[in-house]
Amino acid sequence: MGEFDVIARYFKRPARRAALGIGDDCALLQPAPGTQLAISCDMLVQGRHFFADVNPHSLGHKALAVNLSDLAACGAKPLAFTLALALPDANASWLAAFAQGLFELADAHDCELIGGDTTAGPLNICITVYGEVPLVNGRSLALLRSGARAGDDLYVSGTLGDARLALNALQGKLSVSASVLRAARERLERPTPRVALGLALRDIASAAIDLSDGLIGDLSHILKSSQVGASLQVDRLLPCIGCYPGSAYAKAEDQVDLTLEQWRTLALAGGDDYELLFTAPPGRRAAVALAAQSSQTPVHHIGQISANPGLRLLDAQGLLLPNPYASFDHFA
Amino acid sequence: MGEFDVIARYFKRPARRAALGIGDDCALLQPAPGTQLAISCDMLVQGRHFFADVNPHSLGHKALAVNLSDLAACGAKPLAFTLALALPDANASWLAAFAQGLFELADAHDCELIGGDTTAGPLNICITVYGEVPLVNGRSLALLRSGARAGDDLYVSGTLGDARLALNALQGKLSVSASVLRAARERLERPTPRVALGLALRDIASAAIDLSDGLIGDLSHILKSSQVGASLQVDRLLPCIGCYPGSAYAKAEDQVDLTLEQWRTLALAGGDDYELLFTAPPGRRAAVALAAQSSQTPVHHIGQISANPGLRLLDAQGLLLPNPYASFDHFA
Numbered sequence: 001m002g003e004f005d006v007i008a009r010y011f012k013r014p015a016r017r018a019a020l021g022i023g024d025d026c027a028l029l030q031p032a033p034g035t036q037l038a039i040s041c042d043m044l045v046q047g048r049h050f051f052a053d054v055n056p057h058s059l060g061h062k063a064l065a066v067n068l069s070d071l072a073a074c075g076a077k078p079l080a081f082t083l084a085l086a087l088p089d090a091n092a093s094w095l096a097a098f099a100q101g102l103f104e105l106a107d108a109h110d111c112e113l114i115g116g117d118t119t120a121g122p123l124n125i126c127i128t129v130y131g132e133v134p135l136v137n138g139r140s141l142a143l144l145r146s147g148a149r150a151g152d153d154l155y156v157s158g159t160l161g162d163a164r165l166a167l168n169a170l171q172g173k174l175s176v177s178a179s180v181l182r183a184a185r186e187r188l189e190r191p192t193p194r195v196a197l198g199l200a201l202r203d204i205a206s207a208a209i210d211l212s213d214g215l216i217g218d219l220s221h222i223l224k225s226s227q228v229g230a231s232l233q234v235d236r237l238l239p240c241i242g243c244y245p246g247s248a249y250a251k252a253e254d255q256v257d258l259t260l261e262q263w264r265t266l267a268l269a270g271g272d273d274y275e276l277l278f279t280a281p282p283g284r285r286a287a288v289a290l291a292a293q294s295s296q297t298p299v300h301h302i303g304q305i306s307a308n309p310g311l312r313l314l315d316a317q318g319l320l321l322p323n324p325y326a327s328f329d330h331f332a
Numbered sequence: 333m334g335e336f337d338v339i340a341r342y343f344k345r346p347a348r349r350a351a352l353g354i355g356d357d358c359a360l361l362q363p364a365p366g367t368q369l370a371i372s373c374d375m376l377v378q379g380r381h382f383f384a385d386v387n388p389h390s391l392g393h394k395a396l397a398v399n400l401s402d403l404a405a406c407g408a409k410p411l412a413f414t415l416a417l418a419l420p421d422a423n424a425s426w427l428a429a430f431a432q433g434l435f436e437l438a439d440a441h442d443c444e445l446i447g448g449d450t451t452a453g454p455l456n457i458c459i460t461v462y463g464e465v466p467l468v469n470g471r472s473l474a475l476l477r478s479g480a481r482a483g484d485d486l487y488v489s490g491t492l493g494d495a496r497l498a499l500n501a502l503q504g505k506l507s508v509s510a511s512v513l514r515a516a517r518e519r520l521e522r523p524t525p526r527v528a529l530g531l532a533l534r535d536i537a538s539a540a541i542d543l544s545d546g547l548i549g550d551l552s553h554i555l556k557s558s559q560v561g562a563s564l565q566v567d568r569l570l571p572c573i574g575c576y577p578g579s580a581y582a583k584a585e586d587q588v589d590l591t592l593e594q595w596r597t598l599a600l601a602g603g604d605d606y607e608l609l610f611t612a613p614p615g616r617r618a619a620v621a622l623a624a625q626s627s628q629t630p631v632h633h634i635g636q637i638s639a640n641p642g643l644r645l646l647d648a649q650g651l652l653l654p655n656p657y658a659s660f661d662h663f664a
Contacts, residue, residue, distance in 0.1 A: 019368055023557070024477050025405035025542055026370035028465065031363055036351055038358035039446065041460065043416035045453030073357035084375035084458045114371065117458075121377030126416045126449075126458035128373065133360065145356050210357055225355070 001090040003118050010099040011113060018080055018114045027114035029080060031132060036140055038076035038131040042066045046123040056094045058189040060101030065193045067129035068109060069274040072198030073210035075143040076131030078111035086121030109195055141202045148207035148226035150307035152279040155288065157194050157297050160215065160273050161241040161266030162187040176256050180243050191274035200291035201278060208278035214269040216325045218277055223311060232303040235316040237267035240300055269325040279305055333422040335450050342431040343445060350412055350446045359446035361412060363464060368472055370408035370463040374398045378455040388426045390521040392433030397525045399461035400441060401606040404530030405542035407475040408463030410443035418453030441527055473534045480539035480558035482639035484611040487620060489526050489629050492547065492605050493573040493598030494519035508588050512575050523606035532623035533610060540610035546601040548657045550609055555643060564635040567648040569599035572632055601657040611637055
């Protein structure tokens with residue numbers, strides 16, 4: 001199977017929205033008048049972002065999901081994506097499953113593949129995604145990291161820490177039951193990009209980011225960009241962990257034997273969560289609740305933004321906790 | 333040096349044209365009214381597209397050049413690019429030289445880096461480039477592969493085959509003088525994207541493609557997309573090879589000992605040329621000559637498009653030559 005066969009068999013589909021799709025030197029995209037194009041790019045490398053034996057259907061899903069998650073964090077509506085793929089070989093069943101996982105998620109978000117590149121090389125998946133953000137009277141509705149203000153509420157969506165729990169279990173650092181591993185692994189390998197929530201939060205959230213490196217690290221980007229500080233109610237995060245006893249997601253039989261400190265670490269520095277972390281003025285609490293409801297996405301109020309710089313971690317009694325948590329860094 | 337230090341030290345610059353550049357979940361680009369966005373993406377892998385010991389300054393240049401070449405083939409004006417980079421380690425001097433080579437070419441084309449991703453992994457450079465194509469009365473001025481018509485002239489720009497000559501010499505398949513190797517290697521490692529020519533050919537060329545896999549293979553894409561055939565005067569290509577004796581580019585002392593057949597192979601199936609192959613109606617010969625002149629790019633008339641499908645290779649006497657030439661394929 002040659003390079004052009006790979007593209008034709010597994011990836012080429014007729015252009016729907018794009019003026020020109022796969023098959024020329026460039027794709028042509030024509031953003032609607034009065035909109036901005038949001039662009040984001042994520043590269044996934046075997047051994048760093050996924051195991052060599054990962055299910056290719058899940059990998060196709062995740063490669064696009066992590067990119068859609070960036071659009072969600074900007075409040076951008078997915079339009080299209082390009083895919084660059086380095087493959088050790090052209091394995092037909094692997095490619096078919098990868099393309100199926102990729103296109104199932106793409107179709108669910110009406111996001112079309114418009115071009116890319118295919119080459120031989122160590123497995124590497126680089127997707128660049130394009131989304132639409134409206135301009136209202138010349139003002140962009142994009143959610144940025146820089147808009148948090150003192151007094152704003154701090155929220156996080158969905159569940160936290162399960163991806164890291166699965167990673168630790170798969171690496172043999174932790175022993176969990178098969179059913180916990182299955183549920184946690186689903187979160188690691190098939191994250192849900194919070195696109196509907198991001199769209200619903202336009203004009204409500206003051207700042208937003210998606211969680212890829214861990215809550216503490218990603219929150220620090222909001223604080224730095226917005227030049228503010230925050231206090232975080234750490235124990236409000238624990239019920240956000242899917243397998244935490246007493247969380248809305250845990251089943252009674254799924255007990256995981258972790259210390260409180262280990263649970264906190266999962267929530268604060270887990271990474272690979274792909275949830276939205278965002279801020280909104282306290283006057284918009286009803287609007288945030290409505291956005292959560294309309295997008296069918298759980299949202300948790302976990303802290304406050306303050307003018308006082310730095311991050312303060314508070315326990316259930318409001319006492320200050322130490323902050324030894326490191327964010328994930330590819331070169332650290 | 334951490335991941336965010338790599339970005340801040342070597343790649344982050346203030347946004348000029350983009351509404352939002354590096355440092356948020358997405359970049360924001362706002363194409364001018366009445367334009368389309370041309371998008372192209374190329375992934376370069378160590379060992380496939382470049383040697384491990386390649387000069388990082390040249391590599392930075394080439395990684396962007398091959399992408400700008402795709403914009404040129406569409407007649408698109410460069411606007412911006414995103415860069416995803418997998419690095420085995422964060423080597424300061426390598427990164428500084430790579431970034432310098434990249435930005436020198438970017439600045440020459442007023443093309444700004446607006447975002448990307450950095451990760452650890454086997455060296456892989458994935459650039460996605462964005463260019464602007466005007467719409468005139470709703471009609472796109474993009475040059476496509478599909479517009480060639482029977483009777484059109486077939487042209488190629490600049491020089492051919494030198495990149496492959498350098499590759500063969502570096503792989504020890506061929507022995508050439510140091511000065512020939514230096515000149516040919518410059519073409520292999522620092523190709524010139526024909527952006528000015530592509531812009532000048534808007535509304536003149538009927539079809540265009542950039543040469544990356546070799547002239548025969550890339551011409552076949554035009555023929556297939558346009559549903560036409562072509563005859564190619566093979567020996568008109570030989571003076572396009574920089575080191576061919578008698579070419580405008582060769583120096584008298586730079587003799588290379590190749591058979592006629594080997595010269596033809598270099599020109600027809602060399603690959604990595606990054607020249608423009610294009611067609612135009614015979615009535616536009618003066619306009620093509622003017623476009624070549626205004627863009628300061630040599631252009632050579634090398635054949636004709638015909639309704640008769642397939643490709644006919646003709647020698648200097650107009651006799652039909654066999655066509656044993658294979659295009660480069662990453663999985664073949």
